[in-house]
Amino acid sequence: MDSNELVPVDTAETNRVLAQLHALLPPGDARRERVYRALYCEMSFTNNARTGLAYASSALADAMHAADVHAQIDFHYCRGQYQALTTTSADALVDYNAGLLLARQVNDAERIGDGLSLRGSVESLQGEQALALVDLLEANRSYTSAGKHILAEGNLLDIAGAYRRLGEYDKARAYLEQSRAWAEQRHDNGSQLQVHMELGYLDDDSGNSGEAIQELKQALALAKQMSDRQSEATAQLGLAEVYNGQHEYQPALDALGQAGTAFASVSDQSSMAMMHLQYGIAHAGVGQHKVALTDYATAETGITADRNIRYLAQLYAARARSDYALGLLQATIEDLQRTINANAELDLMARRQETILMSYQFDTTRRDLENRRLAADAALSRTQIDSLEQVRRWQRLALLLGGVLTLLLAWLVMRQIQHLRRYKRMAMTDVLTGVANRRGIEKVLAEEVKRAHGAGHELSLLHLDVDDFKEINDSHGHQLGDWALLRIVAACKDALRQFDQLGRWGGDEFYVVLPNTGADGSVLVAERLRGNVEALNMDDICPQLRVSVSVGISRIRPGETSADAMIRRADVALYRAKHGGNNRVESEP
Numbered sequence: 239m240d241s242n243e244l245v246p247v248d249t250a251e252t253n254r255v256l257a258q259l260h261a262l263l264p265p266g267d268a269r270r271e272r273v274y275r276a277l278y279c280e281m282s283f284t285n286n287a288r289t290g291l292a293y294a295s296s297a298l299a300d301a302m303h304a305a306d307v308h309a310q311i312d313f314h315y316c317r318g319q320y321q322a323l324t325t326t327s328a329d330a331l332v333d334y335n336a337g338l339l340l341a342r343q344v345n346d347a348e349r350i351g352d353g354l355s356l357r358g359s360v361e362s363l364q365g366e367q368a369l370a371l372v373d374l375l376e377a378n379r380s381y382t383s384a385g386k387h388i389l390a391e392g393n394l395l396d397i398a399g400a401y402r403r404l405g406e407y408d409k410a411r412a413y414l415e416q417s418r419a420w421a422e423q424r425h426d427n428g429s430q431l432q433v434h435m436e437l438g439y440l441d442d443d444s445g446n447s448g449e450a451i452q453e454l455k456q457a458l459a460l461a462k463q464m465s466d467r468q469s470e471a472t473a474q475l476g477l478a479e480v481y482n483g484q485h486e487y488q489p490a491l492d493a494l495g496q497a498g499t500a501f502a503s504v505s506d507q508s509s510m511a512m513m514h515l516q517y518g519i520a521h522a523g524v525g526q527h528k529v530a531l532t533d534y535a536t537a538e539t540g541i542t543a544d545r546n547i548r549y550l551a552q553l554y555a556a557r558a559r560s561d562y563a564l565g566l567l568q569a570t571i572e573d574l575q576r577t578i579n580a581n582a583e584l585d586l587m588a589r590r591q592e593t594i595l596m597s598y599q600f601d602t603t604r605r606d607l608e609n610r611r612l613a614a615d616a617a618l619s620r621t622q623i624d625s626l627e628q629v630r631r632w633q634r635l636a637l638l639l640g641g642v643l644t645l646l647l648a649w650l651v652m653r654q655i656q657h658l659r660r661y662k663r664m665a666m667t668d669v670l671t672g673v674a675n676r677r678g679i680e681k682v683l684a685e686e687v688k689r690a691h692g693a694g695h696e697l698s699l700l701h702l703d704v705d706d707f708k709e710i711n712d713s714h715g716h717q718l719g720d721w722a723l724l725r726i727v728a729a730c731k732d733a734l735r736q737f738d739q740l741g742r743w744g745g746d747e748f749y750v751v752l753p754n755t756g757a758d759g760s761v762l763v764a765e766r767l768r769g770n771v772e773a774l775n776m777d778d779i780c781p782q783l784r785v786s787v788s789v790g791i792s793r794i795r796p797g798e799t800s801a802d803a804m805i806r807r808a809d810v811a812l813y814r815a816k817h818g819g820n821n822r823v824e825s826e827p
């Protein structure tokens with residue numbers, strides 16, 4: 239129901255499906271109730287146009303009250319269709335246009351298609367084939383854009399009708415064959431009936447009356463099978479028209495009789511003018527020209543109201559023959575004149591229609607080209623955006639890789655620097671005690687001499703030697719000697735200030751560089767060192783073991799730029815301390 243694509247087999251089936259649908263409606267769902275009513279309106283009154291008209295009018299009022307625009311559109315269309323049957327198809331246009339306007343306002347492609355299709359079929363009946371084709375072809379585009387393929391297929395029938403009336407029989411037949419294939423494939427009896435009917439008209443118009451009769455009879459059989467009285471009447475009217483064309487007036491009159499009854503049974507007034515025209519031709523055919531004139535008079539009113547010039551031309555030509563047969567010369571001349579005028583108007587219309595069609599085709603082609611160009615532009619910009627994004631992705635990746643590489647390089651460089659520093663430190667460090675080795679302390683001393691010389695500061699150097707260390711080694715072993723050295727270094731460090739630097743010269747000899755330190759300060763530090771070592775308790779490694787150091791002190795002299803002399807003087811002082819009896823501090827003189 240929501241997809242609006244029901245294909246019922248006949249009237250009874252229609253009513254059964256509608257009842258089923260109604261039973262399925264969720265209670266209180268007013269919107270779906272209106273959707274259902276729209277379907278009901280379209281499908282339930284095929285055999286009763288007046289009741290359908292009344293139903294559509296009241297449903298339209300309800301939809302307006304509920305401000306349900308979609309339902310309003312549906313009921314406008316429904317009412318238009320029953321209006322066309324009750325009076326003339328031209329009267330339906332008011333509702334079709336009103337519905338179409340609303341459909342365009344809410345941009346509802348399916349309902350725009352419905353409106354255009356309905357309006358197109360009226361225009362086609364009025365002889366405005368170009369306008370009709372513009373609307374019908376547009377309807378197809380709308381349906382297709384809304385994905386409503388069944389509705390688009392149904393619309394093909396009307397397109398075929400318009401092409402037939404325009405005299406484009408090949409095009410009309412192509413559309414009908416397409417419709418026939420789809421209708422058969424879907425077992426859609428209603429559409430098959432319409433296809434037979436249209437093929438009948440087409441065969442008749444293109445001079446194949448035998449085939450026309452076959453098609454119309456098939457349409458008639460299907461209409462009877464479906465209990466569709468309205469279509470039955472239309473098929474009978476079509477048959478009558480073919481019979482008249484074949485000068486078979488009695489079968490024509492019979493068919494018209496059947497058509498009249500069937501039309502009356504469904505209150506369909508829309509074909510009354512055509513009925514009278516065909517009656518006139520048939521009556522004239524059997525020699526009843528006076529009756530024919532009455533028929534023509536009635537037909538003329540209806541056809542004029544419908545503004546159908548094609549039928550008017552047919553009517554005037556037929557009436558001229560009856561006028562002539564009755565000896566009404568003046569009337570004959572007038573009707574012949576009217577025939578000429580109507581045909582001239584038809585020619586004019588044909589030319590106008592050609593122009594309208596050409597301009598529509600031009601517009602459509604231009605629009606298609608424009609759409610294709612827009613699509614191509616969109617595809618191009620999509621490709622450009624894609625490749626830009628691709629480039630950006632690569633750039634981001636390259637940046638990321640660059641960043642990672644830079645970090646990696648930085649890390650490698652840092653590690654290298656750290657290794658170098660470590661190697662340098664290791665190269666300057668004594669492995670056993672962890673203080674500066676000979677190279678390290680030489681370097682420190684050289685820098686401090688330079689600095690003291692530059693700034694005119696004082697600088698002192700202590701030369702330490704462990705007393706009788708050989709004896710410790712010899713008595714207690716080399717291992718214990720190492721431990722004793724470690725303890726001595728620790729005791730020395732405790733005695734030093736933050737900026738004093740201790741280094742091992744080798745074996746049991748150490749140097750201490752004392753920046754900014756003069757004679758008194760150096761003696762003080764040296765004594766503290768000596769005292770700390772002397773006070774060492776090493777019972778934990780060797781009970782009763784006592785160690786001591788002798789210290790020689792030298793100081794920088796004014797103008798001295800090399801450490802060698804300082805070292806020599808400190809050695810001399812140490813020598814004196816040793817010879818003074820160990821565990822002593824001696825300064826250079």
Ligand SMILES: Nc1nc2c(ncn2[C@@H]2O[C@H](COP(=O)(O)OP(=O)(O)OP(=O)(O)O)[C@@H](O)[C@H]2O)c(=O)[nH]1
Nearest residue numbers: 703704705706707708709711716717719720745746
């Ligand atoms: N345990 C140990 N002994 C070492 C190390 N380096 C040198 N020695 C030893 O230290 C001793 C130093 O002895 P000497 O130079 O004769 O000096 P000393 O015995 O202290 O005598 P004086 O200096 O005159 O008091 C030698 O026996 C070296 O073999 C070391 O790293 N560890």
